[in-house]
Amino acid sequence: MLPIFASRAELEAEQIKRLQWSLAHTYRHAPYYRAKCDAAGVRPDDLKTLADLARFPFTLKSDFRENYPFGMFAVPHDQCVRLHASSGTSGKPTIVGYTQNDLDLWNTLIARCITAAGGKRGDVLHNAYGYGLFTGGLGLHGGAEKLGCVVVPASGGQTERQIQLITDLKPRVICCTPSYMLALGEALERAGIDPRSTSLEIGIHGAEPWSEEMRCEIEKRFDIAALDIYGLSEVLGPGVAQERADARGSLTVWEDAFLPEIVDPDTGEPLPDGEEGELVFTSLSKEALPVIRYRTGDLSRLSAPVGDVPMRCMDRITGRSDDMLIIRGVNIFPRQIEELIVSEPVLSPHYRIDVHREGALDRLVVTCEAAGACDIATCDTARENVSVRMKSRYGLHAEIVIADPGSLPRSEGKAKRVFDHRK
């Protein structure tokens, strides 16, 4: 593991210094944030302790929209050496930028993520995150090179070619979304290759929500350790937090670079560690695009450091506050439906969720796929199992449709699985 602080006290002492710098830098150079602070009556000098951060205004996704394309930057945009963009659900993309120092930080954090997942110098690393404006491909690439991995910049798509590269170049580490990993598994099987027989040992998966059941499925299918990587363009890209091989079950937040908070998604009030709410991040040393108290929309929980790394951990993302479906008054996250499907052995882990409104009533249709040739009685039992568990666990009536194997579209990047036709 790359050098990190030896103790919590040392880390917090450094955090406060970096936070004071970041607040002053943002206030001075980002007029949109200065205006927010002035309206709230706070100035960077008011921050004496880490707890004082709660007095500062949030940064919102809408700030990026309103200040498109460069209005969030705290350096002239010609001092950036790279721009990326994240596709918004509607309208213009969000533009993010990096100075050379920002790229160095990003590379360091990604190198730390790969190391934490068990990767090392000299490993062949197959990077199937999309290259281009998406931060996944180039983000993982830079850090993997910094660590000294032999990077195969496969990008997303052209699945048959990826299979050949995996077979011939014998990577030890693979980086891609969990849904694309499943698609690669199927393509290997189609080519007559047992996914358990490849050289792969470590998968670094993220960029979309995935359940513990999905992790077990990937680990079983490939005989690898599948670990979670988290991040978002507005804050950095991948590499904000990483599940460590020695501390599975939660992700270590790289707290020397980002200060995490959890707030109540409705009121914005800070919540104590251990309570679930919306993740908020403040960058501590980013130059081009510093963010102060950025509301991610992602739901999680913070917990105590694990082992000898003195940084706090966060739970795997439960969902996004705007992903939650409210169906006939019941709140449910797509991941909870995924758990039921993936734990049913005769179903494949591919699914889609459709919500319709008929008159005043919501109708939930969950389409799953049979994992292989499946007789009618077996399909009926699987359908009944999912339906009964949906009712008993979540109090929801759902129509379960079992489609033919391979009939649902496969994703090459972030999977789109929820179609809410009520909107």
Ligand code: DLL
């Ligand atoms: O998805 C960055 C990334 C690339 C992360 C590769 C990990 C691996 P955006 O396109 O800006 O950036 O999307 C960010 O994706 O707010 C979450 O909702 C979701 N997300 C990212 N990682 C995870 C994860 C990249 N491990 C948005 N689990 C975030 C669940 C994730 N959701």
